[in-house]
Amino acid sequence: MNRWVQGFLAVCAAPLAGVLWIEADAASPDDKRSGVEFVSPQTRQLQEDDTSNPGMLWVLEGEQLWQEPAGYRATACADCHGAAETVMRGVATRYPQLDEQSERTVDLQGRVNLCRTRHQEAAALAFESQELLALTAFIGYQSRGMPLTASEDERLTPFIDSGRRLYSRRMGQLDLACADCHDARWGQRLSGSLIPQAHPTGYPVYRLEWQTVGSLQRRFRNCMVGVRAEPFDYGAPEMVDLELYLRQRAAGLPIETPAVRP
Amino acid sequence: MRSMINVPKTAKAGEIIEIKTMIAHPMETGYRTGTNGTTIPRNIITRFVCTYDGEEVFSADLFPAVAANPLIAFTTVALRSGTLTFAWTDDSGATQSESVEIVVA
Amino acid sequence: MSAEPDTVHRVALRGRLGRRALLAGAIGITALAMVRPAQARPGLDAAVADFAGGREVQAGRVRFDIPPLVENGNAVGVSIAVESPMTQLDHVTRIALFNEKNPQADMVVFHLGPRAGRAAVSTRVRLATSQTIVALAEMSDGSVWSARANVVVTLAACIEDLL
Numbered sequence: 001m002n003r004w005v006q007g008f009l010a011v012c013a014a015p016l017a018g019v020l021w022i023e024a025d026a027a028s029p030d031d032k033r034s035g036v037e038f039v040s041p042q043t044r045q046l047q048e049d050d051t052s053n054p055g056m057l058w059v060l061e062g063e064q065l066w067q068e069p070a071g072y073r074a075t076a077c078a079d080c081h082g083a084a085e086t087v088m089r090g091v092a093t094r095y096p097q098l099d100e101q102s103e104r105t106v107d108l109q110g111r112v113n114l115c116r117t118r119h120q121e122a123a124a125l126a127f128e129s130q131e132l133l134a135l136t137a138f139i140g141y142q143s144r145g146m147p148l149t150a151s152e153d154e155r156l157t158p159f160i161d162s163g164r165r166l167y168s169r170r171m172g173q174l175d176l177a178c179a180d181c182h183d184a185r186w187g188q189r190l191s192g193s194l195i196p197q198a199h200p201t202g203y204p205v206y207r208l209e210w211q212t213v214g215s216l217q218r219r220f221r222n223c224m225v226g227v228r229a230e231p232f233d234y235g236a237p238e239m240v241d242l243e244l245y246l247r248q249r250a251a252g253l254p255i256e257t258p259a260v261r262p
Numbered sequence: 263m264r265s266m267i268n269v270p271k272t273a274k275a276g277e278i279i280e281i282k283t284m285i286a287h288p289m290e291t292g293y294r295t296g297t298n299g300t301t302i303p304r305n306i307i308t309r310f311v312c313t314y315d316g317e318e319v320f321s322a323d324l325f326p327a328v329a330a331n332p333l334i335a336f337t338t339v340a341l342r343s344g345t346l347t348f349a350w351t352d353d354s355g356a357t358q359s360e361s362v363e364i365v366v367a
Numbered sequence: 368m369s370a371e372p373d374t375v376h377r378v379a380l381r382g383r384l385g386r387r388a389l390l391a392g393a394i395g396i397t398a399l400a401m402v403r404p405a406q407a408r409p410g411l412d413a414a415v416a417d418f419a420g421g422r423e424v425q426a427g428r429v430r431f432d433i434p435p436l437v438e439n440g441n442a443v444g445v446s447i448a449v450e451s452p453m454t455q456l457d458h459v460t461r462i463a464l465f466n467e468k469n470p471q472a473d474m475v476v477f478h479l480g481p482r483a484g485r486a487a488v489s490t491r492v493r494l495a496t497s498q499t500i501v502a503l504a505e506m507s508d509g510s511v512w513s514a515r516a517n518v519v520v521t522l523a524a525c526i527e528d529l530l
Contacts, residue, residue: 054442332491334489
């Protein structure tokens, strides 16, 4: 065990006398739990009250952006799609998926940008920009309560496999894979915080640590910095493949956008 | 900045109503260090005022310790039908106002 | 159980000085530098005395709801309610919160009057570390009442790898 992992373990073990680095089983399909079950009662209450949930500010922003004309032809999302409350219902449960034109996987924010560049002739929205977060929060919110689905599109198989390999691959100075914490040690503690199972049910999420809404890609980068790995770039294919694998893995859990997490 | 205001649309005369407000704002404390080592300048909302038909009924002085996207919840007596106005003022002196109508029977 | 803010990053300072270790160390040092302002500042008792303007601060009449254990100090929900008829002759004029270990003692001051109906306010505050918070209520007759709470913060506010 290298010095970094020793130091890491010492920090985790010190305040929690008696807790060792125990092996535990990965969550069985019956024991799939959303991240909301691992947060404090106060944080859970924040998420469940629409009048207190800070993420709702982004949903409201997205509702407005949906109507706003953009691009060379000054068209709004609503001009093609109509009312989001009906047309966008269930959409977030089916992402990431395959984009027919490029034959690559695309996540929801990628799809928003493809719509902007291909159909609205507008510039793509920057990653983690308020506008992109607001639109994806608004679209995700339309599927709130609906279960994430596992894709049965066989063309996605190589991308899902890529995502699974990324999830299981040790990385960084701390030499940890996603699976090491989120499959093997969910429910245990990392420096005082409970380790969740890593299901992408509430994104974009209002993370208390960020004091703002952020995407799943931002969360991946946080985790990768946490294990002292070089984080994937925003928009990298690895990001979307990993997100696709997490979607398959989380299938059945309801969407919670906009979720609140610590 | 996007704001969310929760006020009952109608109330009985003399009823105490609950008001919940939230506004999107980073409430940058001025104590944080950026990636290049320099301090991120302070930028917070310093004052929140609620007026009922022009008369101030509630206000708050905010400091950097107030969380980002500040939520402020309070009560007021529904005296008569009218306009409730909410104003947030920041460090630069800029003010954002939002108004809602209330019908008091 | 309280975790010191620098415990989370202490691991980054170990290891040989190599390029990667230096990067990790730099992140650790930056994090410690961000926490340092919490050390020297006017005390909690001084801030309370200043608010009370020399008047006696009595314990009571203030119900202060704040969770005793907080998983992230960036957004801690607080509610303060004060027993008062809220009439023209007898009402709460100000409700204030002060803290012990943030960079500054002031947090928020609410101004109320008989138009409030009830002296009940809620907001969300930031807590840099585990500490004592005091809620004060000033009445129309000049009396000042208070309630204290100790809060354990398991992850400090305002520390983030800005990436």
